[in-house]
Amino acid sequence: MSDDERASQSRTTYRHGDLRGALIAAGVEMAREGGPRAIVIREATRRAGVSPNAAYRHFADRDALLKAVSDTCLGLAADRIEQEQAAHPKTGDAVADARLQLRTVGLGYIAFAREEPGLFRTAFSVPDDLRQALSPAKAGVNGLTPFQLLSLALDALVDSGALLPARRENAEFLAWATVHGLGMLVIDGPLRGLTDPMIDFATERLLDMVDRGL
Amino acid sequence: MSDDERASQSRTTYRHGDLRGALIAAGVEMAREGGPRAIVIREATRRAGVSPNAAYRHFADRDALLKAVSDTCLGLAADRIEQEQAAHPKTGDAVADARLQLRTVGLGYIAFAREEPGLFRTAFSVPDDLRQALSPAKAGVNGLTPFQLLSLALDALVDSGALLPARRENAEFLAWATVHGLGMLVIDGPLRGLTDPMIDFATERLLDMVDRGL
DNA sequence: CGCCGATGTGTACACTGTCCACTACCTAGG
DNA sequence: CCTAGGTAGTGGACAGTGTACACATCGGCG
Structure with missing residues (x-):
């Protein structure tokens, strides 16, 4: 079972592995359907199977996530x-x-x-x-x-x-x-x-x- | 005292007079400083001196206001x-x-x-x-x-x-x-x-x- | 004069971003 | 091997948002 697989389903480890990447990926997916406005931190963390605040270990705020997705x-x-x-x-x-x-x-x-x-x-x-x-x-x-x-x-x-x-x-x-x-x-x-x-x-x-x- | 003046300060009448126009004007002002994302219903109603829900008599939702401001x-x-x-x-x-x-x-x-x-x-x-x-x-x-x-x-x-x-x-x-x-x-x-x-x-x-x- | 539709109010709920204190884990240094 | 300390994630809280629903107020028309 790869790290990716472990991260995508309910993970067993405390650490996610690549939360930053997972949040960006989730952001891209949301942006694909709804544009920049659809990028929402809480939803991204939900999709990554993590608590909302975990995102703040990797992005200063929503704009920082948006910027990363934009790039x-x-x-x-x-x-x-x-x-x-x-x-x-x-x-x-x-x-x-x-x-x-x-x-x-x-x-x-x-x-x-x-x-x-x-x-x-x-x-x-x-x-x-x-x-x-x-x-x-x-x-x-x-x-x-x-x-x-x-x-x-x-x-x-x-x-x-x-x-x-x-x-x-x-x-x-x-x-x-x-x-x-x-x-x-x-x-x-x-x-x-x-x-x-x-x-x-x-x-x-x-x-x-x-x-x-x- | 014109309608405009009455509308801009704390009004005495129950009716606003031109709430729709006032909300759009407030929206333009917010957009001027912060772009489309800065257009916020509650803030617009605040500037118009009216309760948040009054806006819904004139716009179906935030997007409708945004559209009017955009026009x-x-x-x-x-x-x-x-x-x-x-x-x-x-x-x-x-x-x-x-x-x-x-x-x-x-x-x-x-x-x-x-x-x-x-x-x-x-x-x-x-x-x-x-x-x-x-x-x-x-x-x-x-x-x-x-x-x-x-x-x-x-x-x-x-x-x-x-x-x-x-x-x-x-x-x-x-x-x-x-x-x-x-x-x-x-x-x-x-x-x-x-x-x-x-x-x-x-x-x-x-x-x-x-x-x-x- | 009385009623009625249009306009504004109040309360309420779900959801968001984000702050703070806390916990679980990993790892380098002894 | 054990422990100290930093890193990553959790939980709870708060202010602010959009918006639904029920209600209050008022102007104009019969």
């Missing part, structure tokens, strides 16, 4: 982006590949927002800062954060010659803002009622716009 | 956009004016996000739908919603010949998503730490991108 969600976003990139193999043409790499970042990002709106909203429900955009806590399984994946794509674009170095600086902001906005508007902004094909189409046009306008 | 915030955003437009008088050149009109929508939108982050977040904290984007509840003092202001700007762009009609369809989504994303990232996303000039610069570049890429 985890960003990591999941990174995973989704990488999954999209894996689904679009390179062709060998450096320029085309670089442009595709940037496009897949956007596609994966939007896909994550649409597939996991609760997690997406949670990821951005907590004030952040550029200095922390590279924090390993926000990274996916491959150790890269969404911001890093975007930066890499833009670097590749410059390397291939498809983007002038003068236009490279801070291009992250433009690309990110564009795609982020679409994600937000699609999941609970005015674009919510749109059919899937319509969203697909809008996504393509948006990415075209970035491609052309960057 | 009001959208109206305030519309006002801020119109203010920006008023600050950029027309030149007489139809093409230049149309492009400026679109740009001022973006500028006003971002300005609102930066000046009133709490209200901005509140405006988009409630799931919405395109069918309600024109609802008068979301309109500013001139009766237009932000969405309508954007649509008008795009129409002007087509009329002036600066935008091909084929590209007009659903262009709202692209323009809105772009600017909305920047707003979100600036107020509590990774772009938060940026200095004002940096944000100004990013805004200009973003609007250039839309102008070029639409």
Whole structure:
């Protein structure tokens, strides 16, 4: 019987084993269904089979738990982006590949927002800062954060010659803002009622716009 | 002594006069400082000088109040956009004016996000739908919603010949998503730490991108 | 004038975040 | 091997929240 198994059912030991991780996992699950507002300390401890106050050994307060869950969600976003990139193999043409790499970042990002709106909203429900955009806590399984994946794509674009170095600086902001906005508007902004094909189409046009306008 | 004055201090009448409006106003004030999460029924009733349950005569639950406050915030955003437009008088050149009109929508939108982050977040904290984007509840003092202001700007762009009609369809989504994303990232996303000039610069570049890429 | 529907009050309950004192356990040092 | 001390989890308590239910008050309409 592994530690995980022991932790998930009624445990026999006094110590939990990985309560911090269990609380975050519970938080992710609640966020998946109800967004950031659904993250509730007492419910998380209940799911971890532990008394409410045990959470305070690992998180200063609810906001600290929310922050940890939010970081985890960003990591999941990174995973989704990488999954999209894996689904679009390179062709060998450096320029085309670089442009595709940037496009897949956007596609994966939007896909994550649409597939996991609760997690997406949670990821951005907590004030952040550029200095922390590279924090390993926000990274996916491959150790890269969404911001890093975007930066890499833009670097590749410059390397291939498809983007002038003068236009490279801070291009992250433009690309990110564009795609982020679409994600937000699609999941609970005015674009919510749109059919899937319509969203697909809008996504393509948006990415075209970035491609052309960057 | 006006109704407003009577309502704001300890009232003498049993009836409040405009409790619904007072609760929304209180909600806006709380949202201004603490965002959507700070909107609290009991506190709103306290500020209105009324018992907690009185709110339930006017709102089904907290979410209903939140929704009403959110709509009001959208109206305030519309006002801020119109203010920006008023600050950029027309030149007489139809093409230049149309492009400026679109740009001022973006500028006003971002300005609102930066000046009133709490209200901005509140405006988009409630799931919405395109069918309600024109609802008068979301309109500013001139009766237009932000969405309508954007649509008008795009129409002007087509009329002036600066935008091909084929590209007009659903262009709202692209323009809105772009600017909305920047707003979100600036107020509590990774772009938060940026200095004002940096944000100004990013805004200009973003609007250039839309102008070029639409 | 009297009644009735709309508006506000009072009481109550379940639930939350979080503080405090306490307990069970693990482990390093003798 | 035993003990001291820190770490992790428990139990009880409190203030504050959303909200249901029954009741009080009042303005306007017949």
